[in-house]
Amino acid sequence: MTTIDTSAPGERAARLNMAQFLSRYGTFAAFILLLLFNLIVTPNFLSWQTLNVNLTQVATIVIVAVGMTLVIATGGIDLSVGSLMAIAGTAAPMIFMGKLLPIENMGILIILSFILPVLLVMAFGWFNGMLVTRFSIQPIIATLVLFIAGRGIAQVATNGNLQVFKNPEFQFIAMGRIAGIPAQVIIMIIVAVLAHCLIRYTVIGRQIIAVGGNEKAARLTGIPVRRVKTFVYIVSGALAGIAGLIVVARNSASDANLVGLGMELDAIAAVAVGGSLLSGGRANIIGTVLGAFVIQLVRYTLLANGVPDAAALIVKAGLIIIAVFIQQRAKG
Amino acid sequence: MLLSMQDISKAFSGVSALRSASLEIAAGEVMALVGQNGAGKSTLIKILTGAYQRDSGTILFEDEDVAFATPGASQAKGIATIYQEINLAPQRSVAENIYLSREPKTALGLLDRRAMRAGAAAVLKTFNLDIDVDMPVGHFSAATRQMIAIARAVTQKARLVIMDEPTSSLDEREVDILFQTIRTLKRNGVAVLFIGHRLDELYEICDRVTIMRDGQTVAHSAMADMPKMELVRHMLGKELAAFQAIARDTGDDEAKPVRLAVEGAGSGVRVRDVSVTVREGEISGLAGLLGSGRTETARIIFGVDKLEKGSIRIDGKERRYGEPADAIADGIGLVSEDRKIDGIIPDMSIRENMTLALLPKLKKAGIVDRARQQEIVTRYIKALGVKCASPDQPIKELSGGNQQKVLLARWLCTDPRILIIDEPTRGIDIGAKAEILKLLRNLADEGLSVLMISSELEELLAAADRVTVLSDGRSVAVLKRNELSETALLSAMAHQVN
Numbered sequence: 001m002t003t004i005d006t007s008a009p010g011e012r013a014a015r016l017n018m019a020q021f022l023s024r025y026g027t028f029a030a031f032i033l034l035l036l037f038n039l040i041v042t043p044n045f046l047s048w049q050t051l052n053v054n055l056t057q058v059a060t061i062v063i064v065a066v067g068m069t070l071v072i073a074t075g076g077i078d079l080s081v082g083s084l085m086a087i088a089g090t091a092a093p094m095i096f097m098g099k100l101l102p103i104e105n106m107g108i109l110i111i112l113s114f115i116l117p118v119l120l121v122m123a124f125g126w127f128n129g130m131l132v133t134r135f136s137i138q139p140i141i142a143t144l145v146l147f148i149a150g151r152g153i154a155q156v157a158t159n160g161n162l163q164v165f166k167n168p169e170f171q172f173i174a175m176g177r178i179a180g181i182p183a184q185v186i187i188m189i190i191v192a193v194l195a196h197c198l199i200r201y202t203v204i205g206r207q208i209i210a211v212g213g214n215e216k217a218a219r220l221t222g223i224p225v226r227r228v229k230t231f232v233y234i235v236s237g238a239l240a241g242i243a244g245l246i247v248v249a250r251n252s253a254s255d256a257n258l259v260g261l262g263m264e265l266d267a268i269a270a271v272a273v274g275g276s277l278l279s280g281g282r283a284n285i286i287g288t289v290l291g292a293f294v295i296q297l298v299r300y301t302l303l304a305n306g307v308p309d310a311a312a313l314i315v316k317a318g319l320i321i322i323a324v325f326i327q328q329r330a331k332g
Numbered sequence: 333m334l335l336s337m338q339d340i341s342k343a344f345s346g347v348s349a350l351r352s353a354s355l356e357i358a359a360g361e362v363m364a365l366v367g368q369n370g371a372g373k374s375t376l377i378k379i380l381t382g383a384y385q386r387d388s389g390t391i392l393f394e395d396e397d398v399a400f401a402t403p404g405a406s407q408a409k410g411i412a413t414i415y416q417e418i419n420l421a422p423q424r425s426v427a428e429n430i431y432l433s434r435e436p437k438t439a440l441g442l443l444d445r446r447a448m449r450a451g452a453a454a455v456l457k458t459f460n461l462d463i464d465v466d467m468p469v470g471h472f473s474a475a476t477r478q479m480i481a482i483a484r485a486v487t488q489k490a491r492l493v494i495m496d497e498p499t500s501s502l503d504e505r506e507v508d509i510l511f512q513t514i515r516t517l518k519r520n521g522v523a524v525l526f527i528g529h530r531l532d533e534l535y536e537i538c539d540r541v542t543i544m545r546d547g548q549t550v551a552h553s554a555m556a557d558m559p560k561m562e563l564v565r566h567m568l569g570k571e572l573a574a575f576q577a578i579a580r581d582t583g584d585d586e587a588k589p590v591r592l593a594v595e596g597a598g599s600g601v602r603v604r605d606v607s608v609t610v611r612e613g614e615i616s617g618l619a620g621l622l623g624s625g626r627t628e629t630a631r632i633i634f635g636v637d638k639l640e641k642g643s644i645r646i647d648g649k650e651r652r653y654g655e656p657a658d659a660i661a662d663g664i665g666l667v668s669e670d671r672k673i674d675g676i677i678p679d680m681s682i683r684e685n686m687t688l689a690l691l692p693k694l695k696k697a698g699i700v701d702r703a704r705q706q707e708i709v710t711r712y713i714k715a716l717g718v719k720c721a722s723p724d725q726p727i728k729e730l731s732g733g734n735q736q737k738v739l740l741a742r743w744l745c746t747d748p749r750i751l752i753i754d755e756p757t758r759g760i761d762i763g764a765k766a767e768i769l770k771l772l773r774n775l776a777d778e779g780l781s782v783l784m785i786s787s788e789l790e791e792l793l794a795a796a797d798r799v800t801v802l803s804d805g806r807s808v809a810v811l812k813r814n815e816l817s818e819t820a821l822l823s824a825m826a827h828q829v830n
Contacts, residue, residue, distance in 0.1 A: 201702075203695045210688055213677035220636065220666060220674055221689040221742065222657035281679050 026326055027274055027290045030319075034297040042304045050300075052182065056174075056250070058296040059188040060085075060243040062289055064263055065270035066195045067236030069288045072271050073199070074212045074229050075280030076132060076139035078236045081267055083150025084124055085244030085260025088117035090154040092245050093163045093254045096170050110169045118241040124150065125237020129230030143233075147264065154256035163254040174249035184246045191239060196285040205283075208232060212280025269295055269316060273323040294319065333392070334359040334523050335380075335492060340389035342375055349375045352389065353549045355525075355542055357492065362514060362524045364534045364555065367544035367567055368622060368787050370758070373527055376544070377494055381406045381413055394491065412485030413494040420481055422470030427452035429469050430484045455483045459513050475506030479513055486522070493517060494525045499533055500623065503601075511537050529622040530804070531560055531826060545569050560826040561819075564621070568789045568822075586812075588612045589647075591781040592750050594633060596642035602628040604805035605642070608783070609798075610750065615772060615782040617796030621825055625805040626785045627669050630752045633783075634666040635659040646750070660689060665743030669754035669785070671732070675739050678728035682720055683709045685727045686741050693746075712741035716771065733764030740771070751775070754785040769795045789821055803827045 038045040064081050071078045094100045095113035103109055124146055131142035168175070176183040199205040207228050210218040219225050240260070248254040274291030276284045295316060302312040335357045342350040350372045357363045367373050378384040380391065382400025391398050393409060400406040403413070420429045427448040428435075436447040452465040461479055469477055478498060485493050495514075499507050514524055514537055526538055534541065534555065541558055543551040543566040551558070551566045588611040597606045603625045610616040618626050631637040633644060635653025644651050646662055653659045656666070668674045677685055687694060687705050694701050694708075709723045716737040720730060727735055736756070743751055756772065757765040773795060776782050786792050792799050793816060801809040801824040809824035 201700060202698050203691050203700055204698065206684060206688075206691060206700060210677050210680065210684075213679050214674070216674040217668075217677055218688070220634070220656050220668060222655075222660040222692075223688070224655075224657060281677070 026323070027287055027294060030273075030294050031290050031297065034294060034301060038297070038301055038304075042301060045304075054296055054300055055185045055188075056182050057300075058292050059182075059184040060246050061263070061266050061270060061292040061296065062188045063191050063239050063243045063246075064236075064260075065267040065274075065288045065292050066191050066285060067232075067239035068264075068267040069271050069274070069276055069283050069285055070195065070199075070208060070232040071139070071236045072212075072268075072276055072278060073208050073280055073283035074232050075215065076229065076232070077143065077268065077278075078125075078128065078233060079140065079143040079264045080124070080128060080146035080150055081236060081240040081243075082260035082263035083147050083154070084121040084237050084240040085247060085263055086151050086154040086256050087124065087157075088121045088241035088244035089248040089254050089259035090158050090163065090256045091117040091120055092170065092248060093165050094157070096167055097163070097165060106169075110167070113170055114173075114245065117245060118238055121237045121241035121244070122234050123237075125234040125240075126230060128237070129233035132233065133226035133229050151256065154259070158254070158256050160256065163248075164252065165254075166252060171249040171252065174246050184250070187242065187246070191242075192285055192289050199283045199285060204228065204231065209281060209283060212282070214281070266292075266295060269320050272320050275323070278324070291323075333357070334361075334394060336390075336392040337376070337380060338390050338392075340376065340379060340391070341387045342379060342384060343387060348547055350379070350386075350547045353544065353547065354552075355380075355549065356552070357523045357525060359491070359523055360518050360521045361540065362518060362526055362538045364538035364541040365525055365527045365544065366529060366534065366541060366563070371544040371567075372547040373544055374496070375547075377413070377496070377525075377527070381411060381494070407488065410489055410491035411494065412488060412490035412492070413496065414478060414481045414485065414498060415496050420469045420477060420484075423468050425466050426456075426463060426469055426472075426480055427465040429480060430455065430465075430487055432484070434488075451487065452483075455487050456480070458486075459483060459516055473506065475502050475509050478502075478510060482513055482517070486517070486520075490522060492523045492525065494527070496527045497529070497623075498526070499528060499530060507533065531563065531621070535560075543567055561822050564822050564826045565818075567621075568787065568825075586611075588614065590645075591647060592633070592783065593645040593648075594629070594642070595645075597629065597632055597639055597644065598641040598805075599628065599632050599637050599639060602805055603632060606802060606805070606807045607642075608800045608807060610781045610783050611797075612781055613776050613779045614797040615776050615784050615795050617792040617799035618783060618785045618802065619787070619792055619799050619821060619825060620802035622787065623804075624802040626787075626802055627754055628805075629802070630666060630668075630754055630783070630785060633659070634664060634752060636666075660746065663747075663749035665689070665746060665748040665751045667736070667739050667743060667751070667753040667756065669758065671735050671739065671758075676727045676735055679726055681724045682713070682718070682727050682730070682738055683723040686712060686723075686738050687745065689742050690745050708745050712745055716741055716744075717767070732758075733768070736764075736768065740768070744775070748780065750781045750783065752783045752785070755787065756784060757786075757788070757791060765791075789818060792816075792821065793818065801825055 044050065068078055068081065092113040095116060096109045098109065101112065128143050128146060131137045131145065132139050173183050173187065178186055199208065207223045210223055211225050211228050215225060244259055247259050270292035271288050272278060273294055274284055274287030276282050276287060298315050298319065299312045302315060303309065333356050335355070337355040339352040339354065340350055341352055353372060353376055355376060365373055375384065379386045381403045382405050383403050398409065421432065430452045431448050436444040438444045449465050456463065459479055461476070463472065463476065469480060482493065498510055502510060517524055528534055538555050540552070540554050541563065542549055543563065545567060590609050591612050592610040594606060594608045598604050606625060606629050608616065608618060608629065618629065620626050628637065632639050635656050635658050639652060651662060683705065686709050691700065694705055713720065713723060718734050718737045720734060727738060730738065753772070756768055769791065772782055772784065784796060797813050799811045799816060799821065800807050808827055811820055811824065
């Protein structure tokens with residue numbers, strides 16, 4: 001009502017359509033462009049080796065970013081995911097190395113070392129949800145609590161020591177292959193497909209979008225807003241936990257200082273580049289997956305062509321700016 | 333004349349908001365500006381202060397032709413606005429707020445705090461306000477904050493102070509203090525434009541009144557020459573001819589069982605003592621001026637706000653809802669007043685907006701039953717005549733009337749026993765209005781109990797079987813169908829029960 005666009009209608013429509021086109025297919029176009037660029041410039045790009053490296057590296061980003069997409073869809077944000085990865089990543093080795101539980105049977109210990117750390121970080125996710133819903137703390141502050149404290153908890157639990165291990169059964173989630181496909185890639189695909197279906201086809205999924213789209217209206221239609229919000233933080237926690245397990249399994253070592261460091265930013269970046277509105281009300285899982293791929297490919301492209309990792313960070317920031325800019329235009 | 337606005341017109345993307353409205357204020361005069369929501373009061377003010385630009389018309393301020401480009405420009409010329417939510421910085425001190433953006437500076441270009449403190453204390457003293465000017469503004473009551481805002485206007489040499497519903501958050505004692513302040517302004521030759529809707533207050537403090545309706549100024553008068561009834565009539569209009577009375581069966585309504593009974597309900601300051609009943613198969617109207625507590629009453633019944641005293645009975649059983657979900661489970665629906673703020677989910681499709689409340693019943697193992705959803709949506713789009721390209725069109729692209737139909741369908745598809753509908757035809761063109769009222773009538777005839785909140789007389793007269801009138805958070809009259817007339821409604825709303 002208050003803004004008056006003075007441009008001619010036709011011109012305006014054209015501009016809007018361009019912005020809408022970019023916001024819908026921009027991430028995909030960027031992905032294709034990056035692939036083409038690499039095919040021409042980067043030596044040996046077209047190889048199993050390259051595909052493998054990229055897929056295994058992107059898997060954890062995708063898994064965490066999917067959870068982040070759900071949180072952002074409700075209008076929230078989860079800064080604690082990196083720290084929750086550290087908690088799950090330090091808890092698992094402590095369990096299968098027999099430091100925590102008086103159980104001798106290795107098989108049971110391995111199974112527990114998958115389940116218990118994830119349950120533990122789900123509880124932390126529930127804690128995030130409580131801060132946001134019961135105490136009405138802004139999500140960015142509420143999850144900042146565990147962003148800071150979570151890594152501290154992991155460090156205290158291990159006295160800051162590196163846990164080194166060799167356990168093929170546990171490490172299967174990062175080292176193993178099923179039909180030639182790395183296990184973590186399979187986990188990534190399952191997580192993304194499940195989340196996509198959750199958003200598209202389930203009641204809770206549609207309620208997540210409604211809460212993010214207009215919280216007041218959602219409450220007035222009887223949607224349990226608090227429960228919906230708590231749910232997404234728990235899911236985000238669980239997915240961060242799984243990613244934490246994969247990271248330590250891949251490294252054969254668990255370092256509370258490093259596991260998941262900076263992951264919250266990669267995940268948020270993937271969501272933003274993937275086209276979900278940061279203000280909530282939309283969850284584009286496919287977009288998030290593509291967003292994560294774009295970020296991974298940019299990093300790989302720069303590294304493979306001799307640009308240092310530090311410079312890659314700047315390019316990543318530029319990508320986020322472009323993505324958010326396109327979103328704004330498409331909304332207008 | 334200090335201010336003379338003539339023939340002001342303004343349209344937003346083709347929709348007319350003001351049609352040759354006018355407003356004249358003399359120096360040292362308190363002018364009341366009244367009208368319903370959407371009458372054009374705030375558009376007129378925003379054009380005066382430069383927040384909007386007029387499409388046509390003239391504005392003379394101190395006999396000078398003016399067209400303010402920004403609110404800052406009008407402020408510099410001596411027009412100050414005190415908003416409902418006062419625009420002060422709550423964490424900064426009183427003195428800092430009074431001098432905000434034109435702080436006195438020392439020779440070195442630093443803040444001259446001593447001058448600020450002394451100046452602030454001096455101006456507050458003229459309003460008999462003796463407070464510590466170093467305290468943060470947020471520390472003080474709403475009334476005091478308002479006086480600080482007024483003091484700030486005075487130090488800016490304001491010639492006209494616009495007060496937008498200044499008493500809405502004040503208690504009686506604070507209102508007295510505000511009125512003393514206004515009288516002080518008057519004595520100093522400052523004019524006040526007082527936007528409000530509590531009639532008693534208007535008659536107490538204002539010299540003249542300008543009444544707006546549908547973007548036009550429908551009456552100017554000295555306050556003393558304008559009886560309350562007349563004022564309300566001007567505000568609400570009486571275009572009865574536009575509606576045909578909607579046919580009703582003539583059975584004995586009082587024999588029907590009571591489905592919803594609210595007794596002595598109270599919550600906060602907006603709802604003090606409200607009693608309303610809705611019988612099976614009737615449309616019970618809830619009338620009252622702006623701010624009389626109608627919407628708030630609906631929110632209490634629906635479990636959005638807490639019931640602090642009194643009782644709510646559904647079919648004779650006392651109920652107390654903590655959340656809207658509980659009320660919905662009991663078969664209650666609420667179509668809220670402001671579609672944009674708490675009705676539609678703008679980016680979601682018609683299909684999804686319509687089935688949001690029904691969603692939990694539409695699931696098989698947590699998954700939305702798309703076929704049934706589609707079937708229900710198609711049925712209601714057809715039954716209510718929603719005009720849309722497809723059910724998958726985002727609801728924000730629909731016209732107001734069609735959005736309202738979708739929101740109505742949102743509840744109808746849950747098969748409710750009680751439907752509360754707040755301003756059923758707000759922002760809807762006249763044809764769709766009659767259509768929606770007829771629809772409500774048919775639903776009531778099928779047994780639905782409807783509680784219809786409306787500020788349009790013709791709507792209440794045409795559709796309601798009984799009307800409860802609220803005034804200042806209290807139910808002051810119940811008019812049965814045979815007692816319903818324009819005069820009776822108006823006099824009850826003006827709170828002159830004979």
